[in-house]
Amino acid sequence: xxxxxxxxxxxxxxxxxxVIAFLANLWLGSVHIPMSEILYGLxxxxxxxxxxxxxxxxxxxxxxxxALMTGSGLAAAGLMMQTLFKNPLAGPFVLGISSGASLGxxxxxxxxxxxxxxVSYFSGSWGMILSASLGSFLVLAVVISVxxxxxxxxxxxxxxxxxxxxxxxxxxxxxxxxxxxxxQRYIFWSFGSLGDISWSGIGxxxxxxxxxxxxxxxxxxxxxxxxxxxxxAQTLGISLKKSRLIxxxxxxxxxxxxxxxxxxxxxxxxxxxxxxxxxxxxSNHWVLMPASLMGGALLMLICDSIAQAPFNSxxxxxxxxxxxxxxxxxxxxxxxxxxxxx
Amino acid sequence: xVEKQHKTAENPVLMTENLAVGYSLxxxxxxxxxxxxxxxxxxxxIGMVGINGSGKSTLLRSLSGLQEPLIGTVFLEGEKLNQISxxxxxxxxxxxxxxxxxxxxxxxxxxxxxxxxxxxxxxxxLNKTDxxxxxxxxxxTELQGLKHQKCxxxxxxxxxxxxxxxxxxxxxxxxxxDEPTTHLDLHHKASVLxxxxxxxxxxxxxxxxxxxxxxLIIPICDKMLVLHEGKCxxxxxxxxxxNGIFSRLFPDKIIGFDPETSRFYxxx
Numbered sequence: 001x002x003x004x005x006x007x008x009x010x011x012x013x014x015x016x017x018x019v020i021a022f023l024a025n026l027w028l029g030s031v032h033i034p035m036s037e038i039l040y041g042l043x044x045x046x047x048x049x050x051x052x053x054x055x056x057x058x059x060x061x062x063x064x065x066x067a068l069m070t071g072s073g074l075a076a077a078g079l080m081m082q083t084l085f086k087n088p089l090a091g092p093f094v095l096g097i098s099s100g101a102s103l104g105x106x107x108x109x110x111x112x113x114x115x116x117x118x119v120s121y122f123s124g125s126w127g128m129i130l131s132a133s134l135g136s137f138l139v140l141a142v143v144i145s146v147x148x149x150x151x152x153x154x155x156x157x158x159x160x161x162x163x164x165x166x167x168x169x170x171x172x173x174x175x176x177x178x179x180x181x182x183x184q185r186y187i188f189w190s191f192g193s194l195g196d197i198s199w200s201g202i203g204x205x206x207x208x209x210x211x212x213x214x215x216x217x218x219x220x221x222x223x224x225x226x227x228x229x230x231x232x233a234q235t236l237g238i239s240l241k242k243s244r245l246i247x248x249x250x251x252x253x254x255x256x257x258x259x260x261x262x263x264x265x266x267x268x269x270x271x272x273x274x275x276x277x278x279x280x281x282x283s284n285h286w287v288l289m290p291a292s293l294m295g296g297a298l299l300m301l302i303c304d305s306i307a308q309a310p311f312n313s314x315x316x317x318x319x320x321x322x323x324x325x326x327x328x329x330x331x332x333x334x335x336x337x338x339x340x341x342x
Numbered sequence: 343x344v345e346k347q348h349k350t351a352e353n354p355v356l357m358t359e360n361l362a363v364g365y366s367l368x369x370x371x372x373x374x375x376x377x378x379x380x381x382x383x384x385x386x387x388i389g390m391v392g393i394n395g396s397g398k399s400t401l402l403r404s405l406s407g408l409q410e411p412l413i414g415t416v417f418l419e420g421e422k423l424n425q426i427s428x429x430x431x432x433x434x435x436x437x438x439x440x441x442x443x444x445x446x447x448x449x450x451x452x453x454x455x456x457x458x459x460x461x462x463x464x465x466x467x468l469n470k471t472d473x474x475x476x477x478x479x480x481x482x483t484e485l486q487g488l489k490h491q492k493c494x495x496x497x498x499x500x501x502x503x504x505x506x507x508x509x510x511x512x513x514x515x516x517x518x519x520d521e522p523t524t525h526l527d528l529h530h531k532a533s534v535l536x537x538x539x540x541x542x543x544x545x546x547x548x549x550x551x552x553x554x555x556x557x558l559i560i561p562i563c564d565k566m567l568v569l570h571e572g573k574c575x576x577x578x579x580x581x582x583x584x585n586g587i588f589s590r591l592f593p594d595k596i597i598g599f600d601p602e603t604s605r606f607y608x609x610x
Contacts, residue, residue: 086443221466225459227445231408236459236512237432283448286466341447341494 007280007287014294021301025064028308031055059195062202064301066194069209070262071272071300072293073254076216078269079276079292080247083223083285088341089157091270092255095143096163097136098266101259102190103167104135109186110174125204125261133208133256139163140248192263192319194304201261208257213293215250219243220285227283265319267326268303272296274333277341299325353420354381355516355548356405361414363397363404371412374400378414378574380567382550384515387542388576389559390552392569393592398552399520401569405550406437406518419515432460436512438505438519446494450504453493454479457511479511482541499530503537510541517541519551523558531555535562556588560604 026038033052041047041056074092081090081097092098108131146159175183197205222243225233234240259265276291277283303325307316362376374397382388392398403409405416407423416423418434426434436457444453457479458472468476480486483503493501502522509517522538523531535555539562542549550567553559559566560579568575568587575587582588588606589599598607 083445086445218464221459221462221464224456224466227448228453228456229439229442229444231439232437232442232444234408234428235406235432235435235437236456237427237429238459239428277447281449283445283452284466341445 007282010279011291011294014291014298018294018298018301021298021305022064022068025067025301025305026056026060028305029055029060030308058199062197062199063194063304065202066197066205066262067300067304068297069205070194070258070265071268071296071298071303073209073212073258073296074265074269075272075276075292075296075299076213076289077251077254078271079273079285079288080216080219080223080251081269082273083226084244084247085156086226086229087156088274089270091267091273092136092251092259093264093266094157094160094270096139096160096167097143097251097255098259098264099160099164099167100135100137100139101132101256102135102264103139103170104131104133104256105189105260106167106171106174106186107131107135109189110171110178110182125201128260129204129208129257132260133252136256136259137248137252140252144244144248189263190319191317192265192322194262194318195315197261205257205261208253212250212254212257215246215253216289219246219250220289223247223285223289224283263319266323267330268296268299268322271326271329272299275299275329278333354383354417355386355419356380356382356550357417358405359415359417361404361416362412363400363409364412365400366412373412373572375569375572375574376413380574380576382516382548382565384548385542385546386548386564387539387562388548388550388565388567389563389579390550390567390569391554391556391559391591392552396569397572398569401574402518402520402550402552406435407431408437429460432512432514434514435516435518436509436514438509438517438522440521440524444493444505446492448493449490450485450493450496450507451476451480451489453504454485454507454511457508457513460512475511475513479507482510482544483507483537498525499527499533502526502530502534506534506537506541510545510547514547516548516550519549521552521554523553523555531558535559556591557605 023035023038027033027035033055037047037052038056041053042061047053047056078091081092081095082088085095105128108127143156143159146156175186222233222238225236225238226243230240272295273288273292276288276295280287280291282288303321304318306325307318307321309316358378358380361378362373363378364372364374378401390398390402400409404411410424418426418431423431454476455468458468458475459466461472462468480489483506485500485503485507488496488500493504496504506519506522519538522534526534535558538549538551541547560583563579565576566579566582568582568591570587570591575582577585583601583604586601596609598609600607
């Protein structure tokens with residue numbers, strides 16, 4: 001059982017890194033605030049300047065929490081997709097699930113103009129989440145039904161790509177007829193951003209995130225059976241239909257709600273489970289899932305800190321950073337291991 | 343023990359009643375094998391043979407509950423198969439399939455441990471009984487040395503043994519295997535077949551497997567099941583040899599069967 005002791009050390013290290021990354025994320029930014037003041041702010045003690053208090057509590061903390069949930073949620077979604085599709089390249093982004101969410105948001109933001117609906121911020125965020133989740137659910141449902149017919153992993157990826165291009169086609173048609181202000185809103189959303197979330201947004205997001213994660217944990221044992229393929233899973237007493245449905249719902253809630261708030265974020269869902277498999281010597285989802293949650297959160301916090309790098313008043317789009325970090329990682333894994341296994 | 347034997351005398355491990363299997367394509371039903379009336383008892387080793395497309399896999403799937411039969415009933419230890427809950431069925435019947443996309447990232451021991459899933463709670467924690475079953479399965483298949491190896495490092499023969507070990511760890515009264523000797527060389531074929539015979543003799547597990555290696559299995563099976571022209575014949579191998587069923591199995595222009603040696607030969 002030396003494996004499990006090794007794994008618990010890795011868990012401990014990961015947890016420690018996560019705390020450091022979280023604090024570093026709060027510390028970094030255009031305004032320099034001493035670490036001690038940040039700790040005061042977090043623990044509810046008096047902070048030297050009132051503007052610092054505001055920056056810590058109302059800007060940096062929600063942003064760090066958003067990074068935490070986005071990274072871990074997308075990694076969880078990616079892990080479940082890779083096991084469900086038995087495909088190492090599966091992930092919310094590659095399979096077109098994020099594209100589905102984008103389409104939902106595009107219809108919501110841009111299509112709202114047609115119908116003359118102006119939405120208040122609160123119903124707006126619920127509306128965004130609902131449309132994004134519905135979009136990702138629909139795409140996932142189509143991908144699943146196609147996957148049942150086509151037993152070819154290449155076909156799945158091509159279908160994912162097709163959904164990506166379908167989405168952009170529909171979006172450009174919508175954009176063509178949209179007023180500039182709404183178009184701008186959509187474009188900014190599609191860059192991805194963790195910084196625009198208010199505390200009420202964090203509240204809504206954590207409800208969806210919590211529901212998605214709870215659902216994911218309820219199917220971890222079934223995910224282990226699915227490692228042997230659908231037929232074997234059935235002979236182990238698993239209800240395939242039920243497990244699939246729960247996994248799809250959990251993934252769409254996670255990918256949908258996160259995408260609604262932070263924009264489409266690439267590579268985290270795909271890359272993190274692979275990195276975790278490199279570090280942990282296990283296929284058991286009771287190890288992989290918590291590890292992916294921690295790893296995803298860590299990666300996202302680091303990416304967000306990099307996005308702050310210019311230390312100016314503006315930050316880089318987070319979507320660009322995750323791609324810049326994620327793509328080389330996947331290429332490196334492929335070159336080193338020759339092939340990816342799920 | 344006496345009581346148990348009495349019980350098995352009453353209820354065969356597996357029994358079918360006028361079973362017909364095949365596919366339902368839209369409204370149309372396509373029957374592949376019909377009038378299947380078979381009975382397997384405790385500890386029997388049964389080999390199923392038939393040419394490609396004769397319905398071996400379809401029949402195996404129907405017997406293991408992965409596919410609904412077109413008509414007729416399958417009884418597992420006296421109970422109707424489709425009325426047994428999936429979870430309880432998994433404690434009575436385990437399956438070894440070919441050509442499944444299994445995660446090659448699993449280590450051998452993790453793979454075998456998955457056989458304990460029907461017995462564990464939702465956390466999947468293994469208790470002492472589970473660990474004992476896993477170790478027994480690893481010992482029976484001589485895989486202890488490869489325990490921590492990942493499946494992608496195994497040879498085809500080793501992987502097949504690991505899959506059999508997984509089914510063995512499931513502690514069922516019946517194991518059904520779909521072509522366990524395909525893609526293996528003669529040596530590994532023989533070792534898999536001998537392993538199956540040992541399992542059935544040592545543990546009393548009933549084993550049903552399909553194969554194309556007719557000559558190899560004639561001497562080791564208790565019974566053989568021959569699928570031919572949509573019908574299913576079951577008997578002791580020697581009886582089947584005497585009946586001449588193997589001589590009719592393939593088109594007789596090219597292949598003949600010599601009952602004396604139980605060997606096929608090429609004509610011309």
